[in-house]
Amino acid sequence: MMIRNKRVLYIVLLAILTVVMAGCGSIASSKAKMVQGKVNVVTSFYPLYEFTRNIGGEYVNAINLVPAGVEPHDWSPKSRDIKNMTQAQIFVYQGAGFEGWVEDFLGSLSADSTLKVVEASKGADLIKTTENKEEYDPHAWLSPLNAVKMAYNIKIALIEADPAHKDVFEQNYTKYAAKLTDLDARYKKEIAGTSKKEIAVSHHAFAYLCRDYGLTQMSIMGLSPDAEPTAQDLKKMNEFLKEHGLKYIFFEELVSDKLAKTLAKDAKVDTMVLNPIEGLTDEQMKSGKDYISIMDENLKNLVIALQ
Template sequence: MFKKGFIYIGLLAIFLFVVTGCGSAPGSKAGLIEGKVNVVTSFYPLYDFTRNIGGEYVNVINLVPAGVEPHDWSPKSRDIKNMNNAQVFVYQGAGFEGWVGDFLQTIPKDSSLKVVEASQGSDLIKTSDSKEAYDPHAWLSPLNAVKMANNIKNALIAADPAHKDAFEQNYQAYAAKLKDLDVRYRTELAKTSKKEIAVSHQAFAYMCRDYGLTQLAIMGLSPEAEPTAQDLKNMNQYIKEHQLKYIFFEELVSDKLAKTLAKDANVDTMVLNPLEGLTAEQEKAGKDYISIMDDNLKNLVKALQ
């Protein structure tokens, strides 16, 4: 037990080093384009949804650059300028973007900017610590993603009524793909013998709710939440109790803590992507929301055998 105490303290030291070593990256360099509906989105999934629905009539600017974790990102002056000059601004809501409230208060009353809270109308999960707080990671439910995409579609139509039919058709086609993704998840995860997952970031409550899984996370709703020694001990016990073979980590946050804990528990690590952003490599390879969600499904099926 004495030795274990040192292990957990050591893991906490690694975590603190990882968090304090994280720097911030510059904002988006993309610009507005005349003749198109300019849409600024707060992070990657909203960018991908908008791009699919808007097609050729829309110029989409994603605020958070590739490789940057969005929870604690905040806009720079040029980002704010793009938001003010765009026709549509799309953000997640449900407490995900801490900076949005301040920005919304600066919008002039006579502004024509259409503001979309994408998560509005989604089946949100309340957090245990407050009746007024929600888990913001709603996009990790493909059926919530359908609702979010519909909110975006309605805003595009309001901004550009002349292309309503195109936006409707694009939305219907994309919504069908999202519903097919949901079917794949339901079908494949129903076959697995295990239903428990160990994750570094408590981002997968919607996925767990929709598909009958249970998650235990090293960290909380923010990937930079600090775990206690008891949290790490609980994770070790959870892994042993459920005979898990993997701890899942995400690519936009250092995997050192997950790998150290995995080594202590004698298990391996594997990626489960919360889709808060793409790496530069994923962007170059043409990855998107659906392809990464399919990658997640493959890894889940492997881990839950």
């Protein structure tokens, strides 16, 4: 009887584990494979995957390393991810200090490696951090005009890897760059018409939005979303909310909203999402959302908060 009970328990635990693993984005990541006849591109996180997919179209097999629903700041590649990177024709990463693991990976490549490495943020208009003048805020993709430059860097690499389809990549880039430019124009128009110019956020990720559109952000946490705020940080946020008459604290979906909601409750304000688009949830992917549609959702929420 004891043995049978243990066997039943084992089967139940195995079933639970299977369900949990099935819901984990890393399973989908491990199934990613190289495709013959296409340019295989591995990207370090979602926005780069989205830009690559739009420019490469049918001639590119894009693989996103960070699984759906996972916050990429502290993510690091597993052995299967490294295998995909070394087998691909192109590896695209953000740079500007965003991926702490990239330096070790690039250093591990053999001298005869043919992998094309693209630092997407190279040449973008980057913001130096106040903490260290030699470091940059890596969240450059939240400026649509920086996104144009990042997409351009990806386009160049695709043309070098597959010159036969240069015209297609050029056309796709031109179309996508126009969409990003239109997005920038929408932001300029909508935010110019708001009465407030200050936002309260959980994660200090929106410096590029603030610079491009004349806003000021006050954050609970720093550049990394899991940084622990001090009592002084929380006090400053409360003072900022009162000083500017703000009615909302923005939080993001891939990080716990507990602190933001607690602080909002204490300050008698509401919470709303401002998505740094570091990754999509499974639900967002299934509903067909993408970089531009989420940036438009961000704009709607910003306009509400800035009234």
